[in-house]
Amino acid sequence: MLEMQLNGGVCTPKGFRGAGVKAGIKASGNHDLALLASDVPARCFGVFTLNQVKAAPVLYDQEVLSRSDRISAVLVNSGNANACTGPDGWADAKRMAQVAESALGLGKDSVLVCSTGIIGRKLPIEKIEVAVPAVHEALSHEGSEAFARAIMTTDTKMKTLGAVLTTSEGEIRIGGACKGSGMIHPNMATMLAYITTDIELPPTFRPEFKAWVNESFNAISVDGDMSTNDTCILLANGASGISYHNLSLSEQGEFRRAIESVMLELALMIVRDGEGATRMVEIRVEKATSKDDARKIGRFVCTSNLVKTAMFGQDPNWGRILSSAGSAGGELIADRTDLFFEDVQVLRGGRPLDVDYTRLREVVARKEYRITLVLNMGDSSASSYTCDLSYDYVKINAEYTT
Amino acid sequence: MLEMQLNGGVCTPKGFRGAGVKAGIKASGNHDLALLASDVPARCFGVFTLNQVKAAPVLYDQEVLSRSDRISAVLVNSGNANACTGPDGWADAKRMAQVAESALGLGKDSVLVCSTGIIGRKLPIEKIEVAVPAVHEALSHEGSEAFARAIMTTDTKMKTLGAVLTTSEGEIRIGGACKGSGMIHPNMATMLAYITTDIELPPTFRPEFKAWVNESFNAISVDGDMSTNDTCILLANGASGISYHNLSLSEQGEFRRAIESVMLELALMIVRDGEGATRMVEIRVEKATSKDDARKIGRFVCTSNLVKTAMFGQDPNWGRILSSAGSAGGELIADRTDLFFEDVQVLRGGRPLDVDYTRLREVVARKEYRITLVLNMGDSSASSYTCDLSYDYVKINAEYTT
Incomplete structure (x- = not known):
């Protein structure tokens, strides 16, 4: 049985503590330094931006994870992305990790670091050095919200979620927090996501974790740009005393679906908080030749300004x-394609049907709805999620000034 | 010597006649049926949309051109795209060609057809049948403007251009007309372009023509979507009495540059007339590993909403x-990359320079300017062109209702 906890977060699983403080990095004076720590070293998986312009903390974390898959803490600052900062950037990322390792009494390669905020300005590392003792001091098992708040940039809402899965072995807890504002926003930067769980996971879970990221955070890259800092980290500390291997096959499936649900719900929070967004739409591509094609077509539709303005116009x-x-590059034959807005079919075999436009307009007026494109080419499916393109999106992005 | 004629068009070259009439296809009652005819069969090259959803006239023209490369006329209707219209669509496209062939006293496979407008509605073929005699009657050597007007949909300006190239063999004339409104607009559809010349061209020019299309009309596919109807047709009728083979090598080069210039100027007219556009920006990518990479990166930047809203905001x-x-998928190493706004350098080797922001703001306030990204990876370059993303773009596309 899975119970979602809207007031939960990264500290919902046993043995995790979180905190967030004001280090003075953000001009606004808001919370901007967050720490997540596990009482025992946790198995760690990371998925990072594929952008060829990678921020220093991304490069640093990738190097640490190439040496070790046991991580005890993640230190995150908001307000400065530490991207396009040259050799200083690397030194500052490393220094962030060292300061945290020292405060927590941990050895080398125990702490990962993330940054999000303005690109191209040197990280104010001295402010972080000064604030690390305070954020360490503030660590608490009730720190989910403090952590989630301190990683925000242009987000208008905190994004945090917990879940408890009851199994025959006992309770397994899953938690998460993320930030990002629908449209990835390279100057205020980035989608960051942190998933925690108190199960013990084997290292062979790496491909599964990548698949979950693809179905959740990578299914919402709604404006096609990847930021320089995008990061998704999973920490599994085993503090529940339950090992994945001890679960029955059906309970293993339940756990996988549970963690996927938590990640998807967090990802959808980002879409709902999209810059200027007034609605969220799922583009479901079914019966594609391959999973890759289903994703490629869905994501292409999700990034079309013509589609997104029509959603805004409730058209x-x-x-x-x-x-x-048809222009996404996946295999599609117009004469085989069916199209639905929720359960209202508008195309059969590529030809328009006589449609009840009253019903259709009722669907597109909803805050959230699903469009299904059935290709009738194969047996693969994928969902992608987008928000609409509104006046406010243009306003937010045109009026932001470097 | 090349002389551009802003009042010129598809009838600038010898032996071409054009016309445009009102056939009643458009609800607005504006001109919507255009005919372009060559006095003698012209060598024809066509480049068509790569969209897997192709309109019936595109499929029809591709089939005709697979059988014959000599074409005498092109009949174009606006107001209806004849796309997603099933078997009726093909029959209607074929009927359009037959009616024109009959009116012009020509045999099978002599006429190409194009349609642009609303997707998914049956073409009112009977209105076209009725109007063909009138458009045939109206054909005139002064018909450049009438032709260019009748192919417009959401365009706010007519797009037509002529050029005269003086060579040792005599004058060669080039003309063109196109329609499209910056952002390709699948429901009012499509970029259509027609280039005419009175030189005699060999059939071996096909790859060159494709290259010219790549550097012009394909360099402005600014929102990433290809329409179901995109078409670019070149007709070379030899009426000047000059054959390409008789030109000196340097004059052949002049001719190639001339036709490329005409096509680029026409393409830029589309960008300038982009929906809601307030400015046009060239994204020049230099020193890329390959031409493909230079194009891929330039076009990706050109379709970024974050970049386009910043242009609108003069940021x-x-x-x-x-x-x-960095997220375009071409080869790029941040630490090697230089970036310029006109002659103001802002990045050297991926690191921000101390910039005179007064000069920089003067550049981005211009109606047209160039951004140059020097990758320092190889020796290939390409230009792409985009317009900004404004409130009016959202307004035009959200308020249009199917």
């Missing part, structure tokens, strides 16, 4: 969806 | 440009 404009899908 | 936001370039 059931199927022509834009079909045309965008 | 010299180099972080968004570098981050977008």
Whole structure:
């Protein structure tokens, strides 16, 4: 049985403590330094941006994880991305980790670091050095919210979630926090996500974790740009005393679905908080030749300005969806394609049907709805998620000034 | 010597006649049926949309051109795209060609057809049948403007251009007309372009023509979507009495540059007339590993909403440009990359320079300017062109209703 806890977060699983303080990095004076620590070293998996312009903390974490998969803490600052900062950037990322390792009494390669905020400005490392003792002091098993608040940049809402899965071996807890504002925003930067669990996971879970990221945080890269700092980290500390291997096969499946649900819910919080967004739409591509094709087509439709402005205008404009899908580069034959807005079918075999436009307009007026494109080419499916493109998106992004 | 003629068009070259009439296809009652005819069969090259959802006239023209490369006329309707119209669509496209062939007293496979407008509605073929005699009657050597007007949909300006190249063999004339409104607009559809010349061209020019299309109309596919109807057609009728083979090597080069210039100027007219556009920006990528990489990176930057909203906001936001370039998938190493706004350098080797922001803000306030990204990876370059993303873009596309 899975119970979601909206007031939960990264500290919902046993043995995790979190904190967030004001280090003076953000001009606004808001919370900007967050620490997440596990009482015992946790098995760690990381997925990082594929952008060829990678921020220093991304490069640092990748190097640490190439040497060790046991991590005890993650130190995150907001307000400065430590990206495009040259050799100083690397030194500052390393120094962040060292300061945290020292405060926590840990050895080398025990702490990962993340940064999010303005690109191209030197990290104020001395402010972080001064604040680390305070954030260490503030660590608490009730620190989910403090952690989630301190990683925010343009987010208008905190994004945090917990879950408890009851199994025959006992309770397994899952928690998470993320930041990001729908449209990845390279100057205020980045999607960051942290998932915790108190199960013991084997190192062979790496490909599964990547698959979960693909179905959640990577299914919402709604404007096609990857930031220089995008990071998703999973920490599994085993503090529940339950090992994945001891679960029955069906309970293993339940656990996998549970962690996937937590990650997807967190990802959807980002879409709902998209810059200027007034609605969220799932683009479901079914019966594609391959999973890759289903994703490619869904994500292409999700990034089409023509599709996204039509969503804002509450216009059931199927022509834009079909045309965008056709230019995505996946296998698609127009004459085989069916298209639905929720349960209202508008195209069969690529030809428009006589549609009840009253029902159709009721669907596109909803805050959240699903568009399903059935390709009838194969048996693979994928969902992608997008928000609409509104006046406010242009306003937020045009009026932000470097 | 090349002389551009802003009042010229598809009828600038000898032996071409054009016309445009009102056939009643557009609800607005504006001109919507255009005919372009060559006095003698012209060598024809066509480049068509790569969208997997192709409109019936695209499929029809591709089939005709697979059988014959001599074409005498092109009949174009606006107001209806004849796309997603099933078997009726093909029959209607074929009927359009037959009616024109019959009116012009020509045989099978002599006429190409194009359609642009609303997707998914049956073409009102009977209205076209009725209007063909009128458009045929109206054909005139002064018909450049009438032709260019009748192919417009959401365009706010007519797009037409002529050029005269003086060679040792005599004058060669080049003309063109196109339609499209910056952001390709699948429901009112499509970029259409027609280039005419009175030189005699060999059939071996096909790859060159594709290259010219890549450097012009394909360099402005600014929102990443290809429409179902995109078409670019070149007709070379030899009416000047000059054959390409008789030109000196240097004059052949002049001719190639001339036709490329005409096509680029027409393409830029589309960007300038972009929906809601307030400025046009060239993204120049230099010293890339390959031409493909230079194009891929330039076009990716050109479609970034974050970059385009920054242009609208007159914000010299180099972080968004570098981050977008890094996620394009071409080879790029941040630490090697230089970035310029016109002649103002903002990045050297991936690191921000101390910049005179007054000069920088003067550049981004211009109606047209160039951003140059020097990758220092190889020796290939490419230019791509985009317009900004404004409130009006959202307004135009959100308020249009199917």
